[in-house]
Amino acid sequence: MVNFLLLQENIIEYSKKDIDEGNTPQKIYEVCSCIREAFCLSYSIRKGNNLFIYSYEENLLLSFIGTKLRYLGPDERSQALLLLKALELGKNVVPKVEPEMIKSTPGIYSTKFIEDSLPFNYFNNFFNGNVYLVIDDIESINQELGSQFLDKKVERIINNDLYIIPTYTISAQKSGFIDGFREMKNINFVSLSKIKSIENKILYINFRKDHLETP
Secondary structure (H helix, E strand, O other): EEEEEEEEEOOOOOOHHHHHHOOOOOHHHHHHHHHHHHOOOOOOOOEEEEEEEEEOOOOEEEEEHHOOOOOOOOOHHHHHHHHHHHHHHHHHHHOOOOOEEEEEEOOOOEEOOOOOOOHHHHHHHHHOOOOEEEEEOOOHHHHHHHOOOOOOOOOHHHOOOEEEEEOOOOHHHHHHHHHHHHHHHHHHEEEOOOOOOOHHHHHHHHHHHHHOOOO
């Protein structure tokens, strides 16, 4: 199993009309590409994967659970519509001390956390392995967050655990989410600086997982 967590600063607004008219925001297409690379094979879905998308400003988490996922097609329109439905549901979810997973469509859930509460314990329901922060530049991370922020050992990508992939630059001012994970688990890092797009980082991690599974 591979778990992916995309960190976003905020939710990008769009509508079904935008999708129908071909005006879907580029950042939404990028998220859709990540969904596709996390799950879509030529003729099937990767049931062993989970994808989480967390919006920091809204304290909203979308969960794509591979074992329960249905209706996800390989095309961007299908992905954008499913994502839109989950986002619209999430806006109306009432945050609770013990948050609930509200089903949008089979396998896709919206969860909203109360103010100043972060979803660290939530992830214990899905994995009990290691946490890896996927980064591009080790030196900049050390400069921004201090040399003690992360272990200096670059870990191999293996067939389990959670891979956190920020879609924005991690800095000392925006490190609260990562710091919270550090209180729960030790965080290692994986440097994929030669792979520029986020979806291709996901593709590479899946490739490594598939390679390890091949006898």
